[in-house]
Amino acid sequence: MAAAKRSLTAPVQELVERAIEELMASLPDPDQLSPEEQRGIIARYTAVLEGNFIYWMTAAYLAVGSDEAHAIIEDNLREEVRDNHPGMLRRFAIAARAVPTETDALAVYRNLEAVRRFVGELSAVKTVLMMAFFEGFITRFMPYLADLAARRGSAEQEYTDVHGVVDVVHTEGLFRALEAEIRLGPEAPEPARLLTGMEMLRTLIEAVVHPHVATAAPVEHATDAVDPLVIQEAA
Numbered sequence: 001m002a003a004a005k006r007s008l009t010a011p012v013q014e015l016v017e018r019a020i021e022e023l024m025a026s027l028p029d030p031d032q033l034s035p036e037e038q039r040g041i042i043a044r045y046t047a048v049l050e051g052n053f054i055y056w057m058t059a060a061y062l063a064v065g066s067d068e069a070h071a072i073i074e075d076n077l078r079e080e081v082r083d084n085h086p087g088m089l090r091r092f093a094i095a096a097r098a099v100p101t102e103t104d105a106l107a108v109y110r111n112l113e114a115v116r117r118f119v120g121e122l123s124a125v126k127t128v129l130m131m132a133f134f135e136g137f138i139t140r141f142m143p144y145l146a147d148l149a150a151r152r153g154s155a156e157q158e159y160t161d162v163h164g165v166v167d168v169v170h171t172e173g174l175f176r177a178l179e180a181e182i183r184l185g186p187e188a189p190e191p192a193r194l195l196t197g198m199e200m201l202r203t204l205i206e207a208v209v210h211p212h213v214a215t216a217a218p219v220e221h222a223t224d225a226v227d228p229l230v231i232q233e234a235a
């Protein structure tokens with residue numbers, strides 16, 4: 001059983017890395033984006049990250065059971081809070097003239113709400129896996145985001161510089177946390193069943209980076225989460 005659990009982390013890590021690769025390959029060519037589309041990507045990224053990253057990392061902290069995972073995630077949270085990463089991101093958005101508007105918030109609303117509901121389940125392995133995917137994506141995405149900001153005349157790159165480096169270390173840490181949590185679990189589950197949170201977050205990031213997704217009808221995904229807007233309309 002121990003061997004089966006140990007061997008689970010590697011295939012899961014491969015699935016996460018493949019998802020990140022696919023997301024990166026799907027990014028629109030910045031040359032083909034209008035200034036408004038460039039602004040929209042920065043603004044939606046800010047709308048999703050600024051107020052939710054620490055909250056979701058805190059959920060991972062609350063969900064995990066092993067000392068090792070707690071220590072790794074606590075280090076991550078301390079750095080976020082101590083170095084004021086939300087403030088860093090806000091300065092980045094202001095300098096790029098891409099502060100999120102109501103339209104930007106609404107473009108990601110449903111997919112963001114789905115991730116929030118998932119995170120509320122406090123599933124240790126799935127949440128840590130989702131955050132490992134998040135950190136991994138963020139690291140890879142930083143040069144693209146910095147390029148969009150530069151195209152909008154911004155010279156502010158503290159956020160993108162810090163996260164291109166820091167998150168490589170964080171991603172590795174989260175995979176160690178994942179392994180610790182899998183070892184702690186009662187049985188080794190199928191890799192595919194662990195990916196729920198990651199898939200929801202991936203759908204959310206697609207709404208961030210693709211102007212056509214962000215402006216089209218909200219993306220539906222494999223969740224039976226109740227939509228509060230639909231309830232209001234039906235009431």
Ligand SMILES: [Fe+2]
Nearest residue numbers: 053080085163
């Ligand atoms: Fe951060």
